[in-house]
Amino acid sequence: MKKTLKKKTSGNEKNQDKVLREHLGYLLKGGGAHVHFEDALMGFPKSKQGVFAKGLPHTGWQLLEHVRIAQWDILEFSRNAKHVSPDFPGGYWPKTPLPSNDAVWEKSAKSFLRDLEEMIALVKNPKADLFAKIPHGSGQTILREALLLADHNAYHLGQLVDLRRALGAWPEE
Numbered sequence: 001m002k003k004t005l006k007k008k009t010s011g012n013e014k015n016q017d018k019v020l021r022e023h024l025g026y027l028l029k030g031g032g033a034h035v036h037f038e039d040a041l042m043g044f045p046k047s048k049q050g051v052f053a054k055g056l057p058h059t060g061w062q063l064l065e066h067v068r069i070a071q072w073d074i075l076e077f078s079r080n081a082k083h084v085s086p087d088f089p090g091g092y093w094p095k096t097p098l099p100s101n102d103a104v105w106e107k108s109a110k111s112f113l114r115d116l117e118e119m120i121a122l123v124k125n126p127k128a129d130l131f132a133k134i135p136h137g138s139g140q141t142i143l144r145e146a147l148l149l150a151d152h153n154a155y156h157l158g159q160l161v162d163l164r165r166a167l168g169a170w171p172e173e
């Protein structure tokens with residue numbers, strides 16, 4: 001009898017763990033409440049990638065590089081004890097508001113989307129303890145890093161969409 005009860009509890013916990021991981025994956029992908037990052041990056045006109053819109057602080061290139069670097073930092077911090085973070089804040093932004101050539105936007109966007117998939121794979125991996133303190137951190141957990149990343153990405157995704165609207169480069173439906 002006792003054994004059965006114990007089994008039931010652990011089965012329930014296992015299910016909760018699975019549900020939490022699925023919800024985190026969904027949140028990181030962009031949830032269901034707004035456009036996904038991929039939509040905002042694709043079709044960003046080449047001629048406007050380094051252009052400021054009136055009243056807005058960043059170009060598309062600055063926003064893309066910023067989210068790519070920050071996400072890479074969060075991902076590597078979460079899984080790699082040897083990771084060294086860039087200098088804050090300068091290391092989290094590109095050197096220039098303008099991409100240096102035609103190919104870098106595409107490269108940066110692909111790298112961003114790949115790292116996002118990696119983070120989703122990490123939180124969905126049942127072997128990665130979401131609640132354990134990251135050994136090389138100062139109290140952070142993978143859960144906290146995943147939530148931080150989703151929050152940071154969503155904030156800058158909103159800026160990117162506003163920027164595209166202000167530049168007349170957002171496909172209105």
Ligand code: NI
Binds near residue numbers: 066070152156
């Ligand atoms: Ni930021």
